Amino acid sequence: MPLFRPVLSLFYLLPIIFLPSFCSAADPYASYEFRVSYITASPLGVPQKVIAVNGNFPGPPINVTTNYNVAVNVWNDLDENLLMTWSGIQMRRNSWHDGVLGTNCPIPPKWNWTYQFQVKDQIGSFFYFPSINFQKASGGFGPFVINNRDIIPIPFAQPEGDIFIMIGDWFTRDHAALRADLSAGKELGIPDGVLINGKGPYQYNATLVPAGIQYETIRVHPGKTYRLRVHNVGISTSLNFRIQSHNMLLAETEGHYTVMQNYTDFDIHVGQSYSFLVTMDQNASTDYYVVASARFVNESLWQKVTGVAILQYSNSKGPATGPLPDPPNDFYDKERSMNQARSVRQNVSASGARPNPQGSFHYGQINVTQTYLLKSEPLVTINKTTRATFNGISFIPPKTPIRLADQHKVKGAYKLDFPDRPLNRTPRADISIIDAAYKGFIEVIFQNNDSIIHSVHLDGYSFFVVGMGYGDWSEDLRGSYNKWDAITRSTSQVYPGAWTAVLISLDNVGVWNLRAENLDRWYLGQETYLRIVNPEENGKTEMAAPSNVLYCGALQSLQKEQHHGNANSIFKGHSKLFITLLMALLNVAFLHS
Known part of the structure; x- marks a missing residue:
């Protein structure tokens, strides 16, 4: 079984299993319930207020397939307005669900709102996050994967599994304090660290990293190849990503397959997502460092702005030790990072979401x-x-x-x-x-x-x-x-x-x-x-405003009192069949318990 594959509860699986069987739409539906709330966590050893999704930081993955219709019902359990946006997801004809202030009224505290959109003609690695009030600085983000349809092959051998890696700079001050500083004309200063999957650094250096910090461990099997989906979900710091003694074969970025090239380290800038194929081909005498360190800064002042996780083979014989793998040494090579960026090119012979080659455009x-x-x-x-x-x-x-x-x-x-x-x-x-x-x-x-x-x-x-x-x-x-x-x-x-x-x-x-x-x-x-x-709009190039649209500003008076719903509202008109199928499944589960 692939490692780190998302597991959906029975509640979440039901819409995905049943809807295609009775929905008149040709493409399947997937529904998710997201509760966005505060939790207390100590990713850098200091207790602080963090934004979680369904109690998790980072939030759970959304994992769907090309052309799926997606419904995400977001419950706002924060003490301020909320919007969720879907970085890189191209909502065809449907900016009504984009989740930024120019397209959506915010979700008030204690309200919920269901985003509904189709991931049409897309594949690849993306992520979601809260788009207003500087909330992303406190969390609320998670991975979003769109898989190829079965009839469209991926342009490489099927990996053993997906591994989600979310990297980003982090402050121990929460988002409200950070935005107050910005509003007052203050610079944010040097971040307090870098998180990998919501966790602080492994104690590779007792001076820079205090004891007792929880770090991420990525467990793998020797000889297997994994697809690492890496996202920079930070505030403003570009990060160099590298894995000790391992090559990273670049395969995809933000929904498009790339010409596959090996890198020993890679600069990932804020908001960017990449897929790397990494083969576990090293000796398992020790674990290995996974590093995300600050770029384009004074390294002596920013030493602590380094995230460190552990790559652990299933037959590992001991912990990682020694210095971290060196960061890029480009003090005298101003164009190293730019040349690396220029080297990322489209795989024009690979197919993506559709049967025809992308190079036909x-x-x-x-x-x-x-x-x-x-x-x-x-x-x-x-x-x-x-x-x-x-x-x-x-x-x-x-x-x-x-x-x-x-x-x-x-x-x-x-x-x-x-x-x-x-x-x-x-x-x-x-x-x-x-x-x-x-x-x-x-x-x-x-x-x-x-x-x-x-x-x-x-x-x-x-x-x-x-x-x-x-x-x-x-x-x-x-x-x-x-x-x-x-x-x-x-x-x-x-x-x-x-x-x-x-x-x-x-x-x-x-x-x-x-x-x-x-x-x-x-x-x-x-x-x-x-x-x-479209000046000749006829209902085919832009969807109408959704029935659940929120009103604000000059249209505030149109907003009615909310009757709470959930993502399963997409079952409207099929409720009897859905309940029958649900009871049947529960009976089967009971008989086999």
Whole structure:
């Protein structure tokens, strides 16, 4: 049996087992119940308030297959509003369930709300997390896997199993304290450590790591190959991931298979997800270190910002000892990390969610319809507060979600005036979004003139990462673009003093968040939205607002008192059959007990 395979209770399995047998829809359903609450935990040896999902930190995995319809009923047991978002999941025609403030009203405390969406034409490794109030800094995240359909083979031998690894920087101050610091214009400072699967570091060094900290142990069998799905769920720190004495064969990133290449270490930036195939081919005389350490910082000051887990063979003869495997030594090689990023290329001969090869989409031959140059600079002061900007605009979340405002003709809810170039004017705070043309093919250049590395992310889409380089972008640099096998993904790094160029085919109608994935920059306003509307909308390119839509802002008066439901509301109309099947299964279970 594969290690770390998610186990669903009988309650969770029933919808997955029964619904396809009587649902008129062609594609199966999977339903989940998520209770988001506070627990007390001590991942770095200090008791603190942590956000758990179903009592677990990190939360349980969502594990489905291409084209599944997914219902996740989220119960908000926090003391403040909540939204959950699904990083990298491309909700076709359905931004209503994206889970960010521009698309959804938040779930009030003691309320629940069911997200319903289809993971159409997708495969790969993703994760979910809370998107507002800086809550991600206290947890609430978990893995989200979309498997290939049986008729679509994966482009490598079936691994022994999946291993989920969630890495990220961590503070012992909770999210409320951290956001209060940011709101007061303070820097967050050096994180207190790095967690691996919600646990602190193994005591590899008694000076840096106190005794008694619980660490993650990954148990494996010798000679077997595992698929490690690694996610950087942290706040703002890029991490270098490596496994002592083991090679990591890169296979997939954020829903797209890659040209398979071996790496001894790999930089994973905030919000990014990767799959590595790792064969357990080493001597089992000892355990091995699994390391995630801070990058692009002063290593002498940031020594404690290192996560360490243990890889343990089933026939291991002793604990891991000695120094950690060395981090990248690129003090004199400024482009090492960038060259590594450029080496991640699309496997154009592999099939993904559909039978046809992904390489059949010749993106390099499509004419660009519009170019946006989004410049980020160091933090600025706007109205006596510290803010982050794109093109001199610091985004203010709308009080009424954008498409809901459209539907109800709410005036002044937002402005369609986001500039396609940086403007020579005083920075301002505004609700300014991009009026993006449906079926356009746009070029977006992220120019990072800040002093820190940025991650940028687009909801609802994957984009082609066609180029990156140091200095200021100019039109003549288009000649350096990769127009054949650029990797397709939803999150990319932008190095300080550098640019990253992406191409996006605007075929998914809705309102989609474009943001800095660095949580501090996002919280301080470094985001906007793409509003993509089909002028000939006939009900086929965009779904209508869901029946359970929440109202807020200018539409607050439309909100009715909530009657609590659950994810199994998708069984509406089949309740008698479902109860009959449930009783039959319970009788079978009783007879065999």
